[in-house]
Amino acid sequence: MNTGRSNPIEGPTEFDPGTQLEVAEAPTTSGFRVYVLVNDGVSTRAVDVADGEALLFGRAPEAGVRIDDTRASRKHAELRRTGRELVVVDLGSRNGTKVNDKRLRGESSPVVGGDVIRVGGVEAIVATAETRGPTASSSRLERELSRLGPAGGRAVLCRIVLDLERYPDGLRSLTELLGPMAVIEERGDGEYAALLEEADAAVVERVLAPLRARPGVQLSAVRFPDQGGTAAELWSRTSASGKPATPPVTDAREGVVVADPAMVQVFALARKLAAVQTTVLILGETGVGKEVIAEQIHRWSARAQGPFVRLNCASLPETLLESELFGHERGAFTGADRRKIGYLEAAQGGTLFLDEIGELPLAVQVKLLNVLENREVRRLGGTQEHPIDVRVISATHRDLQGEVAGSRFREDLYYRLSAFTLNVPPLRERQAEIALLAEMFARESSRRADRPAPIFEPSAIGALVRHPWPGNVRELKNAMEHAVVLADGGRIGAEHLPESLRRRETPLASSPAATAVGTVKDKLADLERRSIEEALGAENGNQTRAARRLGMSRRALIYKIEKYGLRGR
Numbered sequence: 001m002n003t004g005r006s007n008p009i010e011g012p013t014e015f016d017p018g019t020q021l022e023v024a025e026a027p028t029t030s031g032f033r034v035y036v037l038v039n040d041g042v043s044t045r046a047v048d049v050a051d052g053e054a055l056l057f058g059r060a061p062e063a064g065v066r067i068d069d070t071r072a073s074r075k076h077a078e079l080r081r082t083g084r085e086l087v088v089v090d091l092g093s094r095n096g097t098k099v100n101d102k103r104l105r106g107e108s109s110p111v112v113g114g115d116v117i118r119v120g121g122v123e124a125i126v127a128t129a130e131t132r133g134p135t136a137s138s139s140r141l142e143r144e145l146s147r148l149g150p151a152g153g154r155a156v157l158c159r160i161v162l163d164l165e166r167y168p169d170g171l172r173s174l175t176e177l178l179g180p181m182a183v184i185e186e187r188g189d190g191e192y193a194a195l196l197e198e199a200d201a202a203v204v205e206r207v208l209a210p211l212r213a214r215p216g217v218q219l220s221a222v223r224f225p226d227q228g229g230t231a232a233e234l235w236s237r238t239s240a241s242g243k244p245a246t247p248p249v250t251d252a253r254e255g256v257v258v259a260d261p262a263m264v265q266v267f268a269l270a271r272k273l274a275a276v277q278t279t280v281l282i283l284g285e286t287g288v289g290k291e292v293i294a295e296q297i298h299r300w301s302a303r304a305q306g307p308f309v310r311l312n313c314a315s316l317p318e319t320l321l322e323s324e325l326f327g328h329e330r331g332a333f334t335g336a337d338r339r340k341i342g343y344l345e346a347a348q349g350g351t352l353f354l355d356e357i358g359e360l361p362l363a364v365q366v367k368l369l370n371v372l373e374n375r376e377v378r379r380l381g382g383t384q385e386h387p388i389d390v391r392v393i394s395a396t397h398r399d400l401q402g403e404v405a406g407s408r409f410r411e412d413l414y415y416r417l418s419a420f421t422l423n424v425p426p427l428r429e430r431q432a433e434i435a436l437l438a439e440m441f442a443r444e445s446s447r448r449a450d451r452p453a454p455i456f457e458p459s460a461i462g463a464l465v466r467h468p469w470p471g472n473v474r475e476l477k478n479a480m481e482h483a484v485v486l487a488d489g490g491r492i493g494a495e496h497l498p499e500s501l502r503r504r505e506t507p508l509a510s511s512p513a514a515t516a517v518g519t520v521k522d523k524l525a526d527l528e529r530r531s532i533e534e535a536l537g538a539e540n541g542n543q544t545r546a547a548r549r550l551g552m553s554r555r556a557l558i559y560k561i562e563k564y565g566l567r568g569r
Contacts, residue, residue: 020143029362032083032084032128032346033048033128034048034049034081034086034126034127035048035049035127035128036049036055036065036117036124036125036126036127037124037125037200037232037233037236038065038120038122038123038124038125038283039122039123039125039236040067040121040126041121041122046062046127046135046376047065047124048084049081050081050083051080051081051082051083051333053080053081054078054079054080054081054293054400055078055079055080056075056077056078057072057076057077057078057079057097057117057119057122057124058072058073058074058075058076058077058091058093058119059072059074059076060074060075062505063075063126065119067119067120067121067122069120069121069122069286071094071095071119071120071121072093072095072120072122072144073091073092073093073095073166074117074292074481075083076090076091076093076097077089077091077093077104077117077119077402078091078096079111079117079124079126084530085110086112086126087109087110087111088104088108088110088111088117089104089107089108089375090104090105090106090107090108091106091128092105092106093105093119097117097118097119097121097150098117098118098536099111099115099116099117099118099188099189100115100186100188101186101187101188102115103192106261107379111126111141112126112128113126113128113231113232113279114126114127114141114142114187114190114193114231114235115233115344116187116235119187121336123237125232125236127230127231127233128232129174133269140183141183141185141193141195141231142230142231142232143185144195144197145195145224145230145231148197148224149225149229153197153198153310154197154198154223154224154225155195155196155197155198155223155224156195156196156198156204156221156222156223156224156237157188157193157194157195157221157223157224157228157231157235157238158193158195158196158208158219158220158221159191159192159193159219159221159235159238160174160191160192160194160211160217160218160219161190161192161218162174162190162191162192162217162221162551162553163190163215163216163217164190165216165218166215166216167190168381169399170186170192170193171184171186174194175179175494176194177198177210177211178194178207180200180206180209180365182195182499184197185356187235190244190267191264194234194513195224195231204553206551207219207554208557209431211555212431212432212566213431213432213434213435213461213465214435214461215435215436215439215492216462217355218348220238220323221238222234222237222238240350240543242248244448246483256292256296256527257433257436257437260425260429260430260431260432260433261432262425262478263424263425263430266293266422266425267296268422268425269291269422270296270297270300270422271296273297273420273422274297274298274299274300274301275301276298277301277391278419278420279372279394279416279417279418279420280294280297280393280394280419280421280422281357281389281393281394281395281396281399281400281417281418281419281421282294282393282394282395282396282421282422282424282508283395283396283397283421283422283423283424284395284397284423284424284425284473285397285424285428285472286397286472286474287427287472287473287474287475288424288425288426288427288472289424289472289473290355290395290424291310291353291395292354293422293424294308294351294353294393294395295308295353297351298350298351298353298391298393301351301393303349303351304351305349305350306347306348306350306351307347307348307350308351308353309343309346309347309349309350309351309352309353310353310355311325311343311353311354312356313354313355313356313357313358313359313360314356314359315356318329318361318364321341321360321361321364322363322367322380323336323358323380324338324343324345324424325340325342325343325344325364325367325368326342326378326379326380327339327341327344327375327377327379327380328342328379328381329344329379329380329382330379330381332379332381332382333382333402334353334381336380337553339379339530340379342377342379343473344371344377344388344390345386345388347388348388348390349389350387350392351390351392351393352390352391352392352393353393353395354392354393354394355394355396356395356396356397357394357396357397357398357495358396358403358409359398360409362408362409363412365409365410365413366410368413369410369412369416372392372416372417373416375387375388375389376388392417392492394417396500398561400414400418401414409548418490425465426469426472427469427472427473427476428467428468431465434464434465434476434536435456435461435465437473437476437477438456438460438461438476439456441476441477441480441481442456442480442483442484442492443456443480444508445480446484449484449485451484452490454484454487454490454492455490455491455492456491457491457492457493457494459493459494459495460492460493460496460497462474462559463494463497463501463502464497464501467501477496478498479497479501482496482497482498483496483498488529528564529560529566530562531550532550532557532560532564533566534548535549536566537552543557543558543561
């Protein structure tokens with residue numbers, strides 16, 4: 001029995017996009033090489049399978065793919081090769097061997113390049129290399145890449161995971177979503193590989209963007225040939241850092257959704273900042289979720305067991321704000337009939353979050369700066385300094401540098417607060433999160449009203465994605481509470497959304513400027529309608545080719561056809 005030659009690939013499984021996955025060449029039989037890319041969650045390595053021999057999976061010391069996992073048997077399964085024929089055989093294992101979406105128990109199953117073998121927590125991707133051109137035994141993806149490679153073509157390989165409760169006919173649903181441009185292979189339960197030729201990167205992105213925004217869909221993508229030369233190598237890259245590579249983080253209890261690449265980066269920085277004690281200034285429009293990020297930094301930090309105390313600096317008048325922040329002694333002012341601990345002392349051992357720090361009066365700014373520098377606080381009316389151990393995170397929607405230039409904010413305090421700055425993008429720039437957040441807020445609102453979670457109609461999702469969200473996440477949450485009330489526990493359509501979302505593009509008749517803009521919109525809409533009619537006519541009604549001619553996705557074209565009433569023409 002061949003134990004297989006292992007070519008380890010050093011480093012973590014989150015590969016640098018700028019480097020290629022290197023697999024050392026091994027002797028081949030008749031120009032045909034077989035190997036597996038083994039990913040155990042820590043590293044990825046290539047193991048070759050010679051002709052006429054077998055590769056053993058299991059916990060046994062002699063296993064070519066040794067699996068240190070109690071779910072694996074000592075001799076769990078074998079990948080057997082006879083020329084170009086490959087067969088996976090389960091050796092009577094306790095938990096079975098999974099090949100793509102099928103579990104084997106004492107059975108065998110033929111495999112080809114691109115198929116995935118799972119034993120315990122280990123994933124092994126079957127790969128073949130044909131030195132004399134593609135053959136019928138190669139996977140569809142490999143054959144397509146073999147066609148593109150010599151011609152200098154480019155493509156995008158996607159790992160797509162569907163929530164099968166939402167998309168029970170998974171493959172059919174995905175085919176409809178991506179259209180005939182994609183070559184799709186099923187890799188497991190709700191997991192698919194999809195290859196799209198990238199003649200125009202913008203067109204591919206327009207195809208994928210609506211898919212990223214849909215609830216119940218996870219997607220990661222890599223590019224051929226930049227990040228891999230075979231389907232197996234490309235697939236390994238998408239799996240190297242998880243499914244998907246940048247997965248949405250959803251926690252309904254804490255109100256956290258992270259799916260947009262820009263927000264993934266913000267939260268990655270937040271996690272790094274949690275490990276240090278520096279002050280952090282969070283910038284962003286009102287309602288983007290600055291407090292959520294501040295709380296995440298606290299939860300990830302060594303101070304997580306301490307309190308997380310919030311104070312909105314804009315919510316209190318100056319005299320009361322000073323007392324709330326620093327505390328006061330009995331008799332410090334009229335009505336101070338007892339000693340009171342301020343927010344700074346209340347956050348001892350934890351984190352104090354100062355929201356709307358730009359609203360802090362100048363007199364209070366001076367005292368706060370002194371506390372931050374000396375790590376001591378003196379209560380109003382007191383003479384004694386009290387040491388504090390508090391991390392301060394602040395946030396504002398204002399341009400603090402502009403406030404400093406206008407002498408409305410102290411420069412020394414600004415630099416003390418902004419040792420590190422995080423910029424949070426507005427919701428309108430995070431379209432991949434809109435539907436996910438809407439669904440989460442709708443579930444929360446339904447639970448409070450003791451109603452079943454609603455289902456969103458495409459018309460509602462479309463309206464949500466098109467809205468500019470000047471109030472950001474806060475506005476979206478309010479909109480979902482409105483929709484849940486009107487939908488009464490059923491399906492949420494566009495008609496259940498607040499009027500501000502449904503009539504966003506309706507010009508005000510009383511405004512001359514709005515009337516003028518409306519006229520321009522009418523002309524643009526007429527031009528768009530005629531362009532669609534011409535494209536459909538030129539392609540004999542074929543929507544896929546018409547969409548390609550117009551430079552938009554087929555789904556976007558269908559929406560436009562419905563919008564302009566062109567169905568059936």
